[in-house]
Amino acid sequence: MxxxxxxxxxxxxxxxxxxxxxxxxxxxxxxxxxxxxxxxxxxxxxxxxxxxxxxxxxxxDGVSSAEFTLADGEPTEVYVDPGDFDLGQLVQLMRSRRSCRCYRDEEVSRAVLNDLVRIGTTAPSGTNCQLWTFTVLPDRAAVVVAAEKVKAFYDRLNQQASNGAYRLFARLFAGDALDRYYREYYETVKEGMRQWEEEGRDRLFHGAPAAILVGSKPGASCPAEDALLATQNILLAAHAMGLGTCLIGFVVEAMKRDAAIGEALGIPKGERTYAVIALGYPAVEYLAPTGRRRVEPRWVQAGG
Ligand SMILES: Cc1cc2nc3c(=O)[nH]c(=O)nc-3n(C[C@H](O)[C@H](O)[C@H](O)COP(=O)(O)O)c2cc1C
The missing domain is CATH 3.30.70.20 (Alpha-Beta Plaits)
Incomplete structure (x- = not known):
């Protein structure tokens, strides 16, 4: 660019x-x-x-290294030299972030949400375009507006998916995506919708009192990567700030397929949402860090 x-x-x-x-x-x-x-x-x-x-x-000009003081007064101006940070602490932070699905009934202040967005923008972006966007649902009422739109989308999708003739029709024109959805997600989504309607249980945003949607404006060279790198920054920073977070892929998928959801949230046409982060103060306490399957990297040897 x-x-x-x-x-x-x-x-x-x-x-x-x-x-x-x-x-x-x-x-x-x-x-x-x-x-x-x-x-x-x-x-x-x-x-x-x-x-x-x-x-x-x-x-x-146009590159502001303007002061970046966090709402809690923590200074952020000092450059940390490579090697001059406690790696153990960093990895502990990374390993301690969990997907939070139980939240306290407590608002997250706008100052904290603003800090998270600014921290998100410390991520790299392709050609430094910084065309990421952050749409904040600052309270539970705003989250519910989004959740209801998404629920309406999945209600429609489940209706289509449960209809064998419709699936056959969809297969002819759009491949086997609806078949796969029917096999892998239909029942889970149906049960989630039932819980929402009959028990008032929010299986989409897990009752989170706030959310941040991270997207990209048109024109970015690497829109998905830019948004997702900013997202990871937000997840880690949120943990450091005492917040729990959970990525909600179900909402991202719904927004991809139904433009009306973004429109209802004031997201301009052409902007695409790559991550939805539900967040709030956690109502669950973890006692151990993440465990992951061990991976073996593939080593490339020149000439061998
Ligand atoms: C792209 C992506 C989409 C996700 N979507 C959902 C979701 O819709 N609902 C949910 O409860 N968790 C979702 N998660 C959370 C994963 O289930 C979670 O990261 C995984 O189980 C590992 O647990 P951990 O994050 O606590 O380490 C998503 C995670 C990612 C990376």
Whole structure:
């Protein structure tokens, strides 16, 4: 994605260390008379040049490294050098995040939700396009609006899937997707809908008092990856903040197939939602971290 260059180097402040020239991914900077100058016409606006300059000589318009203080006052300005963080603590945090399906009846403040969105945007994005979007359902009422739309979608889908003639018709024109849905999800979804109607139990969002929908605007080079990387940041940060989260793939799937759900939530046409994060303060306490099946990586050996 081509973006006009907005990098400026103050020749009075530049000490000629070349650091900015070395890190620029678009080769937009060169050395001239022992100081760095802007010579290219293309920029990712990634701000690496700003981040490595020891003399504050570089600025990039439109790239804000504006202060990023969290609502609880935690400072975030200090750069952590590679190797200068407690790996054990990081992995413990990652292993302690669980999908939470029991929430306390307690609102999540807008300040906390805002922090989560900002933390999401510290993720990388393809060509640094940052075309991700965050739609916040800030309270239970908003979550229920979404849940009802999604439920209506699955009610319709289950009706179609349970009709053998309809499945045959769908197979002729759209492959075996409806057959597979019928085999793998129909009964579970039917039971979930029954519990919603008869017992008031929310099997979609698990009664979460808030949710964040992460999507991408049209034009992103890697829309799904951008949204999902931001999502993982949010999941980990939420855990650190005392919140439980659960990804809700059932809602993502419904939104993909039924544009009316996004419209009802004010999501513009053309924007696509890749992750739905239900969240709230957990009403369950885990005593052990995640266990995973062991995987063996595939090792590639040159020439072998
Ligand atoms: C893409 C994706 C979609 C998911 N969708 C749902 C869902 O619709 N409902 C749900 O309860 N859990 C959902 N989960 C949570 C998974 O079931 C959960 O991550 C998995 O069982 C592992 O448990 P853990 O997250 O606690 O480690 C989803 C997870 C992912 C990654």
């Amino acid at each position: 081509r973006r006009p260059i907005t990098t400026r180097i103050d020749p009075e402040l530049c000490i000629g260390c070349e650091a900015c020239v070395r890190v620029c991914p678009t080769d937009a900077l060169t050395m001239e008379d022992e100081i760095a100058v802007v010579s290219g016409d293309e920029s990712l606006h990634c701000g690496h040049c700003v981040a490595v300059c020891p003399s504050d000589a570089v600025t990039v």
